[in-house]
Amino acid sequence: MNVIKQPNFIIFGKNSINEFNFPADCLIVTSKGAKKRGWLDFLKLKNYYIYDKVEPNPSIEIIDEIISDFSDSNFSHVIGLGGGSSLDVAKFVAFKLKKFKILIPTTFGSGSEVTRISVLKVNGKKQSFHDDGLFADVAIIDPQFLENSSQDVIKNSAIDALAQCSEAYDSKLSNNYTKFLCKKAFDVLENGIMNEKYEDLATGSLYCGLGFGNSSTTLGHALSYVFSNEGISHGHALAFTTTAAHEFNNSIFYNRFYKIVKKLNFKRISLKQNLTEAAELILTDRKHLDNNPQQISKDDIVLLLEKINSDTIFNKI
Numbered sequence: 127m128n129v130i131k132q133p134n135f136i137i138f139g140k141n142s143i144n145e146f147n148f149p150a151d152c153l154i155v156t157s158k159g160a161k162k163r164g165w166l167d168f169l170k171l172k173n174y175y176i177y178d179k180v181e182p183n184p185s186i187e188i189i190d191e192i193i194s195d196f197s198d199s200n201f202s203h204v205i206g207l208g209g210g211s212s213l214d215v216a217k218f219v220a221f222k223l224k225k226f227k228i229l230i231p232t233t234f235g236s237g238s239e240v241t242r243i244s245v246l247k248v249n250g251k252k253q254s255f256h257d258d259g260l261f262a263d264v265a266i267i268d269p270q271f272l273e274n275s276s277q278d279v280i281k282n283s284a285i286d287a288l289a290q291c292s293e294a295y296d297s298k299l300s301n302n303y304t305k306f307l308c309k310k311a312f313d314v315l316e317n318g319i320m321n322e323k324y325e326d327l328a329t330g331s332l333y334c335g336l337g338f339g340n341s342s343t344t345l346g347h348a349l350s351y352v353f354s355n356e357g358i359s360h361g362h363a364l365a366f367t368t369t370a371a372h373e374f375n376n377s378i379f380y381n382r383f384y385k386i387v388k389k390l391n392f393k394r395i396s397l398k399q400n401l402t403e404a405a406e407l408i409l410t411d412r413k414h415l416d417n418n419p420q421q422i423s424k425d426d427i428v429l430l431l432e433k434i435n436s437d438t439i440f441n442k443i
């Protein structure tokens with residue numbers, strides 16, 4: 127049996143944000159730059175509450191902080207506006223408060239607006255929470271936010287989406303429907319990056335979120351978190367860990383993924399932590415590893431980390 131789950135309303139296309147009628151009583155959850163970047167002007171809200179202190183890789187403590195900050199405020203909807211971190215926090219807050227959720231990505235990689243996943247740090251380590259209650263009631267995907275994005279944001283988001291859809295295509299949890307979405311996502315994202323048609327990244331990331339959100343990411347993501355724990359951004363880590371994972375898994379996407387990583391010119395990364403200890407931690411990530419198409423041992427993981435550290439993953443082609 128296969129099941130597909132997604133938000134009730136997915137609104138997408140350029141200027142969709144301008145055509146949507148926002149409710150009057152909203153709490154906006156976003157990051158510091160939201161006002162400066164003019165994001166709030168797009169929404170044309172008259173009265174709203176706002177929490178604009180979400181930082182990258184937020185900790186779970188922020189949820190209770192927001193709930194207590196706005197305990198006396200009256201709102202029916204929570205609007206998540208921003209990158210994956212803002213959306214993950216917004217959906218978790220709304221879930222706990224049983225409020226409606228409107229999720230609006232401004233970077234296009236995590237697919238958070240259409241998944242039932244929220245990634246938050248617990249005791250300094252990233253953890254992903256999965257629950258149907260985390261689905262948006264409305265997801266609005268509007269590529270006009272890409273116009274003000276820096277090249278760095280674009281490349282980190284795009285490689286995350288590319289890693290997600292290609293890992294999910296190979297996942298043991300995949301089915302024909304998710305494979306169809308993931309393959310289409312990869313084609314659209316690849317075309318967007320290689321031909322610098324960045325508007326395509328919004329649609330590609332939407333297909334990706336729907337595909338991987340109904341299957342799972344695998345080894346590439348499992349390997350990436352130890353690098354994130356040392357401060358390397360999610361997309362930057364995946365450029366290397368997913369390449370290594372695709373080689374290990376013999377993925378049909380290995381060559382194409384590799385070429386995109388080369389084009390985006392990511393700086394090499396290196397894990398400072400002891401590799402055996404890192405491998406032991408990675409092995410506990412069963413959510414990702416149990417869905418990996420190939421079984422993987424601690425020794426295999428150490429070897430992959432050594433390859434990444436010595437920059438030899440790209441020597442094959």
Ligand SMILES: [Zn+2]
Nearest residue numbers: 236286290360
């Ligand atoms: Zn990811």
